[in-house]
Amino acid sequence: MRRPVTLITGANGEIGHGLIEHFSRVADVSVVALDLKPLDEGLQGKVAATVVGDILEVDLLQRLVSEYELRAIYHLAALLSTRAEYSPDTAHRVNVEGTLNLLKLAHEQAVWHGRPVLFMFPSSIAVYGLPDLETKAACARVREVDHNFPTTMYGCNKLYCEQLGRYYAQYYRQLSAEPRTSGVDFRALRFPGLISATTMPTGGTSDFAPEMIHAAAAGRPYACFVGEHARLPFMAMPDAIRALTQLAAAPVSRLRQRIYNIGAFSLSAGEIRRRVLAAFPGAEITFQPDRARAAIVDSWPADVDDTAARQDWGWKPEYDADRAFGEYLVPTISRYYAGQA
Numbered sequence: 306m307r308r309p310v311t312l313i314t315g316a317n318g319e320i321g322h323g324l325i326e327h328f329s330r331v332a333d334v335s336v337v338a339l340d341l342k343p344l345d346e347g348l349q350g351k352v353a354a355t356v357v358g359d360i361l362e363v364d365l366l367q368r369l370v371s372e373y374e375l376r377a378i379y380h381l382a383a384l385l386s387t388r389a390e391y392s393p394d395t396a397h398r399v400n401v402e403g404t405l406n407l408l409k410l411a412h413e414q415a416v417w418h419g420r421p422v423l424f425m426f427p428s429s430i431a432v433y434g435l436p437d438l439e440t441k442a443a444c445a446r447v448r449e450v451d452h453n454f455p456t457t458m459y460g461c462n463k464l465y466c467e468q469l470g471r472y473y474a475q476y477y478r479q480l481s482a483e484p485r486t487s488g489v490d491f492r493a494l495r496f497p498g499l500i501s502a503t504t505m506p507t508g509g510t511s512d513f514a515p516e517m518i519h520a521a522a523a524g525r526p527y528a529c530f531v532g533e534h535a536r537l538p539f540m541a542m543p544d545a546i547r548a549l550t551q552l553a554a555a556p557v558s559r560l561r562q563r564i565y566n567i568g569a570f571s572l573s574a575g576e577i578r579r580r581v582l583a584a585f586p587g588a589e590i591t592f593q594p595d596r597a598r599a600a601i602v603d604s605w606p607a608d609v610d611d612t613a614a615r616q617d618w619g620w621k622p623e624y625d626a627d628r629a630f631g632e633y634l635v636p637t638i639s640r641y642y643a644g645q646a
């Protein structure tokens with residue numbers, strides 16, 4: 306008999322770390338971790354199995370399901386926004402074709418074992434594209450349906466894959482002689498910029514926040530690539546993991562949509578600097594905006610309207626900015642770098 310498992314793609318990434326730690330504390334979930342690179346040492350022993358490979362390799366995915374029965378997929382593998390601008394073709398392949406491969410796999414699995422396959426997809430504030438700073442200031446909390454005009458390849462990829470997921474969940478093979486559900490239970494969260502105390506993102510555009518905090522804690526100077534007034538919504542990693550698992554656990558009958566904004570707090574780069582200086586008074590943080598990356602940040606909303614998530618499945622962040630810095634980021638990062646010294 307094939308073993309029922311939860312598949313996590315992009316397992317070595319920031320969300321993967323948090324999710325694997327979470328599932329290692331939940332007795333009844335066996336995780337298979339898939340990543341291009343061998344799983345980070347600290348995570349080995351916390352998963353049932355690791356597969357090293359590429360989501361674009363269909364043979365690899367077929368080998369995987371010859372051994373395991375997929376009950377849930379957390380499809381985290383992606384090239385983030387800055388990285389994707391340097392290699393848009395590769396980004397499209399990984400972010401779109403990779404997602405399509407996994408949606409197909411989820412459908413095949415659901416047909417094979419006769420149960421729905423939960424498909425959790427991290428989307429992003431990058432799906433929004435505000436035309437100018439006046440509009441950004443005027444619509445402080447953007448709703449899911451507004452300003453869906455991304456200016457990055459990554460944002461386009463995420464927006465399209467949200468729609469592909471919705472299509473698979475609701476309309477796949479709608480004209481076949483015997484139309485029936487695809488069995489793919491697709492659910493997506495539009496994450497704000499995520500900040501983890503224990504890992505660093507690679508290739509994102511909201512990275513100036515985690516980079517600033519980690520550099521200060523490590524005693525390194527930091528030149529911020531956006532100006533001090535650049536403002537984005539952010540979220541502490543424990544809230545991001547809680548949001549994913551909470552949406553995953555919500556009864557499908559409660560979900561009036563499949564794609565949800567979630568918010569926590571909104572800060573400008575200057576406000577982040579002030580908070581970092583309060584915690585690490587000697588930190589050297591300057592502003593040296595990079596025109597193109599700053600323009601991407603300017604096109605993303607200052608904050609999001611997450612009313613639907615709050616109403617449908619009870620979303621409520623546990624970390625506002627004070628608690629995120631005071632109880633999570635500063636103490637955990639300080640301990641981490643003290644241990645490295």
Ligand code: SER
Nearest residue numbers: 385386429509510511
């Ligand atoms: N944090 C991501 C990025 O900056 C946005 O989802 O690319």
